Amino acid sequence: MSLMVVSIPLLPVIMMLSSRYRVKVTALCHRALAWVLRLVRGRVCVRSTHAFVFSQCTHGNADSILETFDLYGATQPSLCIGPKIGEALDEVVRRVCPSRVLELGMHCGYSSVRLLRLLPPAGRLVTVELDPLTAELGEEIILVSGFKHSQFQVVTCSSNESIPTLRPFIKPDQGTSEGFNLVLMDHNPQQYLTDLLALEKEELLCPSGCSVLLIHRDRRAESLGEIVDYIRAKPDCYCIKTELQFMTEVLFQKESTEVNMDQKV
Structure with missing residues (x-):
C-alpha cells in the first residue's frame, strides 16, 4: 500500500x-x-x-526471542524466514554441526539467533547486511539474545564487497576446519551465483564439506535460475542435497577427489 x-x-x-x-x-x-x-x-x-521483539521478549533467552519474532510475523509483514523455514534450517545446522557460518542477509537478526543458538562453544557466525539500520538493530537483538561479540561478527556492506574481506574471520582454531561449513544466502537471489563464485575464488568454502542454503521466498526453486544450472554443471564438487518449498541445500565438497589422488600416489 x-x-x-x-x-x-x-x-x-x-x-x-x-x-x-x-x-x-x-x-x-x-x-x-x-x-x-x-x-x-x-x-x-x-x-x-x-x-516489538525488544519489548516483548525475555532478554537473554534465545528461544523467547524467536517466539516473539514469530508472534510479530503472524500479524505483521516481516522479512524474517519464519518458523517453517527456521525449523528446516535447524535440521541442517544440527546435521552439519558447523564451526564457521556465513549469513548473507541479516533481516533484523532472526536467522542469526537461530544459527547461533545451535553452534558449538567455539563456533562463530559472520553475518553480512547491506542496510546500516537493519545491521544495527539486528546486532542489538543478537546481544539481547545472550550472545557475545566473540561469537559473531556483523559486516555492514554489500555481499560482493564483504566476501573478499572475510578470510580473517575463518582462521582455524583448535578443533575447527578452515573455511565456512555453512553458508546461508537470504539476500538478493540475483546475487546468489555471483556471490557463490566469489566464495569459490576466495577459497572460503570448507573443502571437506560446506552446505550452502539458498532461500527462495517466492516458493519456487526455479527462481534461483542460473545458480542451479551452474551447480548441476559441476557435479565434481557440487550436488543438490535437499529441495524444499522455500529452501534449497547445496553441498560443496572438494577434498574427497584430492584425497583419493594422494592415496593412489
Whole structure:
C-alpha cells in the first residue's frame, strides 16, 4: 500500500518521458523502486519489528526471542524466514554441526539467533547486511539474545564487497576446519551465483564439506535460475542435497577427489 501511494504521483511524468528517453527512464524507475523498497524496509518494517521483539521478549533467552519474532510475523509483514523455514534450517545446522557460518542477509537478526543458538562453544557466525539500520538493530537483538561479540561478527556492506574481506574471520582454531561449513544466502537471489563464485575464488568454502542454503521466498526453486544450472554443471564438487518449498541445500565438497589422488600416489 505504501508503495502505491509513493508511486502513483510519478506515473504521469514517467509516461510523458518514456517514449523519448525509454532506456534512461527505465533505469531511473528501477533506482526509484529500489529506494522506496529500502525506505519501507528500513524505517517501517525493521524498526517496528525490533521494537516489538525488544519489548516483548525475555532478554537473554534465545528461544523467547524467536517466539516473539514469530508472534510479530503472524500479524505483521516481516522479512524474517519464519518458523517453517527456521525449523528446516535447524535440521541442517544440527546435521552439519558447523564451526564457521556465513549469513548473507541479516533481516533484523532472526536467522542469526537461530544459527547461533545451535553452534558449538567455539563456533562463530559472520553475518553480512547491506542496510546500516537493519545491521544495527539486528546486532542489538543478537546481544539481547545472550550472545557475545566473540561469537559473531556483523559486516555492514554489500555481499560482493564483504566476501573478499572475510578470510580473517575463518582462521582455524583448535578443533575447527578452515573455511565456512555453512553458508546461508537470504539476500538478493540475483546475487546468489555471483556471490557463490566469489566464495569459490576466495577459497572460503570448507573443502571437506560446506552446505550452502539458498532461500527462495517466492516458493519456487526455479527462481534461483542460473545458480542451479551452474551447480548441476559441476557435479565434481557440487550436488543438490535437499529441495524444499522455500529452501534449497547445496553441498560443496572438494577434498574427497584430492584425497583419493594422494592415496593412489
